[in-house]
Amino acid sequence: MEITLHTPVQEWYVNTTNNDLSYWGLDYPPLTAYQSFFHGLVLDRFEPESVALHTSRGYETPSSKRLMRWTVLTSDAIIFFPAVFAFSMAFHHQRRFDESAWAFAVILLQPALILIDHGHFQYNCISLGLTLGAVASICLHRDYLASVLFCLALNHKQMSAYYAPAFFAYLFGKSIRKKNPIFEVMKLGVAVIGTFLLCWWPFLHSRTAEAVLLRLAPLQRGIFEDYVANFWCASSLVVKWKQIFPNTVLAYLALFATLVSFLPSVVQQIRSPSHRGFLLSLFNSSLSFYLFSYQVHEKSILLPLIPASLLILEDFSLYRGMILCAMFSMFPLLRRDGLVVPYIATFALHLLLLNVPFLEKSLSHVKERQHPSLKYMSDGLLFTGCLIDLLYLLIEPPPRYPFLFEALNSLLVFICLVLIGLHSHIQQWSATSTHEQIDADKVKMN
Amino acid sequence: MRGTKQQQQHELQRQQAQKPMNGLREVLWMASVATCIKMLLMPTYHSTDFEVHRHWLALTASLPLNQWYIDETSPWTLDYPPFFAWFEYVLSFFARIVDPVIVDLTRGLKYDAASAVYFQRGSVMCSDLLLFLGTWRFCRNFPLKLQILSYLAIFFSPGLLMVDHIHFQYNGFLLGVLLLSVSYLKEGNDLTGGIMFAILLCFKHLFAIAAPVYFVYLLRHYCHDLARFLKLGFSVMLVILTAFGPFLYYGQIAQVLRRLFPFGRGLCHAYWAPNFWALYNAVDKMLSYLLRMLGFDVVMEKAAMTGGLVGDSKAHAILPQITPGLSMFLVLLSMSPCLIKIWRKPRRDNLLICVVYAYTCGYIFGWHVHEKASLHFVIPLVLAAVDSVKVAKEYYFVSIVSYYSLFPLLFEPREYPVKMIFLVLHSTAMWYGFAINFAPQTQTSVKESELKERNGCMSLCIKKKMFIAGLVGLEIYVQLIHHLVFEERLPFLPLMLISVYCSIGLMYAWLKQLSFVIEL
Numbered sequence: 001m002e003i004t005l006h007t008p009v010q011e012w013y014v015n016t017t018n019n020d021l022s023y024w025g026l027d028y029p030p031l032t033a034y035q036s037f038f039h040g041l042v043l044d045r046f047e048p049e050s051v052a053l054h055t056s057r058g059y060e061t062p063s064s065k066r067l068m069r070w071t072v073l074t075s076d077a078i079i080f081f082p083a084v085f086a087f088s089m090a091f092h093h094q095r096r097f098d099e100s101a102w103a104f105a106v107i108l109l110q111p112a113l114i115l116i117d118h119g120h121f122q123y124n125c126i127s128l129g130l131t132l133g134a135v136a137s138i139c140l141h142r143d144y145l146a147s148v149l150f151c152l153a154l155n156h157k158q159m160s161a162y163y164a165p166a167f168f169a170y171l172f173g174k175s176i177r178k179k180n181p182i183f184e185v186m187k188l189g190v191a192v193i194g195t196f197l198l199c200w201w202p203f204l205h206s207r208t209a210e211a212v213l214l215r216l217a218p219l220q221r222g223i224f225e226d227y228v229a230n231f232w233c234a235s236s237l238v239v240k241w242k243q244i245f246p247n248t249v250l251a252y253l254a255l256f257a258t259l260v261s262f263l264p265s266v267v268q269q270i271r272s273p274s275h276r277g278f279l280l281s282l283f284n285s286s287l288s289f290y291l292f293s294y295q296v297h298e299k300s301i302l303l304p305l306i307p308a309s310l311l312i313l314e315d316f317s318l319y320r321g322m323i324l325c326a327m328f329s330m331f332p333l334l335r336r337d338g339l340v341v342p343y344i345a346t347f348a349l350h351l352l353l354l355n356v357p358f359l360e361k362s363l364s365h366v367k368e369r370q371h372p373s374l375k376y377m378s379d380g381l382l383f384t385g386c387l388i389d390l391l392y393l394l395i396e397p398p399p400r401y402p403f404l405f406e407a408l409n410s411l412l413v414f415i416c417l418v419l420i421g422l423h424s425h426i427q428q429w430s431a432t433s434t435h436e437q438i439d440a441d442k443v444k445m446n
Numbered sequence: 447m448r449g450t451k452q453q454q455q456h457e458l459q460r461q462q463a464q465k466p467m468n469g470l471r472e473v474l475w476m477a478s479v480a481t482c483i484k485m486l487l488m489p490t491y492h493s494t495d496f497e498v499h500r501h502w503l504a505l506t507a508s509l510p511l512n513q514w515y516i517d518e519t520s521p522w523t524l525d526y527p528p529f530f531a532w533f534e535y536v537l538s539f540f541a542r543i544v545d546p547v548i549v550d551l552t553r554g555l556k557y558d559a560a561s562a563v564y565f566q567r568g569s570v571m572c573s574d575l576l577l578f579l580g581t582w583r584f585c586r587n588f589p590l591k592l593q594i595l596s597y598l599a600i601f602f603s604p605g606l607l608m609v610d611h612i613h614f615q616y617n618g619f620l621l622g623v624l625l626l627s628v629s630y631l632k633e634g635n636d637l638t639g640g641i642m643f644a645i646l647l648c649f650k651h652l653f654a655i656a657a658p659v660y661f662v663y664l665l666r667h668y669c670h671d672l673a674r675f676l677k678l679g680f681s682v683m684l685v686i687l688t689a690f691g692p693f694l695y696y697g698q699i700a701q702v703l704r705r706l707f708p709f710g711r712g713l714c715h716a717y718w719a720p721n722f723w724a725l726y727n728a729v730d731k732m733l734s735y736l737l738r739m740l741g742f743d744v745v746m747e748k749a750a751m752t753g754g755l756v757g758d759s760k761a762h763a764i765l766p767q768i769t770p771g772l773s774m775f776l777v778l779l780s781m782s783p784c785l786i787k788i789w790r791k792p793r794r795d796n797l798l799i800c801v802v803y804a805y806t807c808g809y810i811f812g813w814h815v816h817e818k819a820s821l822h823f824v825i826p827l828v829l830a831a832v833d834s835v836k837v838a839k840e841y842y843f844v845s846i847v848s849y850y851s852l853f854p855l856l857f858e859p860r861e862y863p864v865k866m867i868f869l870v871l872h873s874t875a876m877w878y879g880f881a882i883n884f885a886p887q888t889q890t891s892v893k894e895s896e897l898k899e900r901n902g903c904m905s906l907c908i909k910k911k912m913f914i915a916g917l918v919g920l921e922i923y924v925q926l927i928h929h930l931v932f933e934e935r936l937p938f939l940p941l942m943l944i945s946v947y948c949s950i951g952l953m954y955a956w957l958k959q960l961s962f963v964i965e966l
Binding site for chain 1: 475479564
């Protein structure tokens, strides 16, 4: 906020005397910068010292903290909440009220998102909200709006690219079934490029686009940091990747692995696009990015988590496994932030929400359709995860392995994520023909 | 045909309601959700009451029994009866394990490190188990929907959350003991109910306001002969001796009583509790300003009635002075219709309304009443409200007014959204709960004749609606407009306005309850 408020646009991503990039320089795309500027205006109005150039570094008073938390809260309310509502209307409108209201509550009361955005402090709600808006638009057959919204999401946080294969696959798959495939693809392309141009306009003018791109892809940070529950970190127990290969090679390796892992779901969608398949494909592609991509942060677990929550009425066991994985994987991060009590409280609240006694009859058929294997895996994960967390809190790790608990934690979650990923790929490929038929008919009518 | 079907339905519901573990899962679920919410409230603002209880932990842990009511290391001396001191003593064992500094008499003064906060807040959350137990025991024979409504009202009461879990106090478990006592009386188990009430009094003597009601009821309902009277009297005496016995032995009873009844304090607290005396003070102030403007020489004390001392300063400028004796007389006078009713008709069903009415009278006319005492009558009232739409309307109104009157307790901006959201969410949920419950077609749990009495859907009359709308206006004024208009002048005005406005609402509630009692 300090930088966007007090320096000209061209200098936002460039190292200057006013903008020292090593002190938390901007490393998100332009929309985050615009949003910071806007919030900076608000803070400037109420407490100018908190965003003054140079002097406000490390500035933290109760009132400035309150203001900043309000900016996240309002962004959440303005962008994320309506997006979830739109999705609920679009995808769950044929369900009974009990079920769709419950699903709505579960999606909104997402403990991982609440803890990260409002505890750790981030603005994921904006990019996730925009993405959800795009998903809702797809369910309402408004493909151009969906492309625009998703591009906005991409321009807010580059991690939204985790979903890009799914969007691409579905839209491409739909386009080639229409009367004039090339024309359709071109129309979508225009929408995408137009949105990008709009967001990057100030940077194109002054040729600082390269500077922006450089900030967005921090290759120097290594293939993984800390203990994240993905393939590279888990397998590094056996194969010390960082010691064998240099960063650039690892980057290509990660790219290749990610491509290979999301290819099946992309192919399925191109072959037979459907709404349910699209949601599964969102989940599969974001999960594959999380597992195999370069420099994945623990917070990125939010990206597979959201599509899983959208599928809660379709596949409850998927969501249950996913939320447990997500919460346990984030525990080390939250512990470092001093958020242990809110973690326990929101986690427990969410599990209670998933098991409401008075809604048992209404939700019985949702719960009955759980896949037993996934259910047992989730139960095992719940037990083991709680055990590890408890040990982590109470016992000092042995000096030889100071990160024993983090490693155990991430390994456990990784294994479960792989199992869930296998399950969801099978789900996507065995999408029922009724779905295909319905969408194919709708596409023909266009 | 339809008659038999309805009869079958009634029978099924009745059978379901008689199961001893009925509603247990729902209770556990709601209790767990409430506990999680309380966990999220752990880092909020806490008042000096936090230090008070921490000091009592240190006091009971570090000093022998005969020093408990004498020690003056801290200005927060022990002013609750001995059972509460024992409660703190038991807690102090656990406190010592968590962090020994908490129970250190000198080093622990004003100690509010994270360990102390988590421990104390955790202790309140654990003691709430008694509240859950008491509520469940009272409600377990209700139909499931009414049970859920009661748990919603009590476990998530904004008043309890604000006072117990933010401001910091231990009202939850005390109210739980009260509800346990009333539940025993409701089942006809008078002896146990009476003993539980005696135990409650030895935890917090403020609950003694309902003692006349209990006394008359037990005398008429239980004591049919001398043997029973002696049995009850002996049991109660035993409880009191267990509590006060040791201090009798040390010859400290006078000191203990001095601590328990500090009548040196003024008629009102710093923030006037919204009772009759708040109106009395307001009228007095208005009259003194008026007479001053008209040229009379009026001696006005600044905030004299909120200070600590009475007797040597004139608390009221125009209207007659109020003494503790007068206040007690008014309390008893206002309770008398209720006592007469119980004397005449000592029925089990009437008891809850009368106990609630007694606490209301104690609040309206009592000496140095704290606004937190409104919880004593609001919480039990809901249990009478769930099966009578007449009581429900009054409960809904009085709960909103009294919870709003608790807002000034939490004055930091950080808690503002929290308390506002609690009140709004809870009121909305309770409204829908009552509306669904009393919708004409869902009244399957009562017989035809009672249906006529309790029929009618949930709605508020226009006066109540306007009063509540006025509350919204008052809040806007207090938060925004006052500062704009008066800047830093007249800083007491917002609080005074809240106090006076709410006291009008609570006086109305008291009169309504009086009408219920008279109709019994």
